[in-house]
Amino acid sequence: MPATDDEIREKYLERAIRELNELNRELYACEWCPRAGAMPVLGSGHPLADIFLVKFAPTRAEIEEGVAFYGRSGTALLKSFNRLGIDPLCVYGTVVVKCPVADLELSDARCHARLAEEFAIVEPRILVVMGERALEAVNALELPLSVPLEPKLGVVQRLTPSCEALFVPDIDDSLDEERAKRTFWNAFRVLGEWWAAFPPY
Template identity: 65%
Template sequence: MPATDDEIREKYLERAIRELNTLTREIQGCDACPRGGIMPVLGSGHPQADVFMLKHAPLPSEVEEGVAFYGRSGTALMKALKRLQIDPLAVYGTLCAKCPVGDPSLADMECVARVIEELAIVQPKVVVVMGEDALGILNDLNVPLSKPLEYVPGARQQLTPSIDAIVTPNIDECLDEEDAKRAFWSAFRVLGEWYADLPPF
């Protein structure tokens, strides 16, 4: 008897969970970055999310919890997603520099390149790239079949034939000043338009 669509989706989800768990163990066991005994900051969210959010480096609150987008930026994003009527379960968030080193430029490039593995596992439909630092790293990673992205906040661009991209300012730098908040929101709300245009299947 052929598998149903639900059974096929379930198998893909199980595989994505298994692959992310394997990647997590590899990241936790990595000693390439000078982070000492502090655990890396891991991506979080749905293993097959439509929306993949990428930020440059962790804040202290994220280091403390070991989870990307924990703290003020995560709370602000949850409110923004709700306002845009985007299901938080359709989102996965991660960092370029997962190791809590004092200077993110000290993060080992092999470790940073794990973003490519995360993209391959999650297979999102759109990447929200937050800030010029994250954008520069993503462009340097040469994701297979990718085109370089430009720093044009709010513009819908194409990263690969199957993945769109929206660039925003770095949310971590936008929460304490009204003009910066408005600039972030102006770019981020394009994600709502993109999400509304998704086909219902």
């Protein structure tokens, strides 16, 4: 008897959870970056999310909790998702620099490249790239069949045949000043338009 769509989705979800857990174990054991015994900052959200958020480096709150988008940025994003009518359960967020190093330049390029593994596991429909350093890191991954992304704020671009991308300002640089907040929101709200046009499955 052939498997149902629900059974197939469940198998994909089980595999994604297993692969993310394995990636996280590798991160805990990794010694590439000089993090002096501190824990890495892990991605969070649905393992098969439609929306994949990435920023370059974690904040102090994220380092303390070991979870990406914990604290102010996560709270701001939840409010934004609510305004845009986006289900936050369809979102996954992570950082490029997963190790809490004293100087971002000390983070190993091999660590940055783990983002490609994370992206391949989640298989999102759209990648939201926050900030120019994150954009440079994503372009450096050279994902299979990918097209380099342009630094065009609020413009949905084709990244791969199965995934689009949206470039927005770094959210952590956008929370303390009104003009920066408006610039972030004007770019980020395009995600709401993308989501509204996204066909339900």
